[in-house]
Amino acid sequence: MVVINDDAHSDSYEFMDVQVKTDDSSCLTTVENPTLITTTNHQVVKLQLNATSSFHTKCCVCRENLRDHAVKISSRDRDFIFFSRNIWIPEGARCCSGHLINNLLSKEVVDQIKPFSIRYQELSSSDVQLLLSKAQTLFKNGKKIFSLDDPRDLNDDEYCLLTSLSRDSFNDFVQIISSSAIRPSCNRSIRTAIGIYLCKLRLDNLGFGHVTREDVIGGGTTAITQELMCGGNSTDIPIIIIDGTHLYIQKSRNNEFQRKTFNLYKKGSLLKSMMIVTTTDYIVACIEPFMSDFNNNDAAIMKDISLRNTDHVLSWLFSLFLHNLK
Ligand SMILES: [Zn+2]
Structure with missing residues (x-):
């Protein structure tokens, strides 16, 4: 004072x-x-x-x-x-x-x-x-960096998205695991370690390899989408939604990286990712990270994904297109 x-x-x-x-x-x-x-x-x-x-x-x-x-x-x-x-x-x-x-x-x-x-x-x-x-x-x-250690930092939806558990379920899970022989380290608490583990588990269940187009057709398309996109008379066309999203990150001390991740529109440092989801909200794939400077709009990111054939996206999409042409 x-x-x-x-x-x-x-x-x-x-x-x-x-x-x-x-x-x-x-x-x-x-x-x-x-x-x-x-x-x-x-x-x-x-x-x-x-x-x-x-x-x-x-x-x-x-x-x-x-x-x-x-x-x-x-x-x-x-x-x-x-x-x-x-x-x-x-x-x-x-x-x-x-x-x-x-x-x-x-x-x-x-x-x-x-x-x-x-x-x-x-x-x-x-x-x-x-x-x-x-x-x-x-x-x-x-404050833009999230912390699993601060229970007020993330809401229920964000816990669900990151760990596939609700906040209360995550808290219960941490309590159960904490009573085991697990020990915190100087730079990672038990809560954070469990959170990261669950995130990684979730990531291993992402990508075009983990879901077939039949799965997407079978359980991944809502009736209203079928009606609107296919006139309701076809049941074998998979419909996916591709859209870019972003995640705020800490301002980098590396000048070049800071310039490439600074987004003028959002006025902050962020990384972009391209989400590929079904109409029932099931995440098929999340392709990331992309810089967020003006070069990387959704179209440029999609072009990059197609040219690099990231996550074998082309074979997944081509079988989809060829099937649709029949
Ligand atoms: Zn010196």
């Missing part, structure tokens, strides 16, 4: 490692109510932060003397490390060029970086405002 003290008799006020200093030269903007005095932009907050070194001649990551190929740490990396590791990298800090992949610090380096000292960093109110807005963006992006 930051407390801003505007007492004219004190130039500096300290509270819980946070100092708020009133600059003598600053002019205060006074609002109408005399008991409420607010100041704009001229105040500086002094925060106690874990910081890396900022020597011009030493790498702030490995602390070795810098040679010819030193690079300045980008503001994107500085923000990322501040929010993910709570380590402040002073502006202008430099590192060896070998720590970078595609102009960004590698994941290993982000994990490896250590604070060098406690630094009293002065931040203006506009700096604080900027940091808050960056934190809000990160929070918003972070």
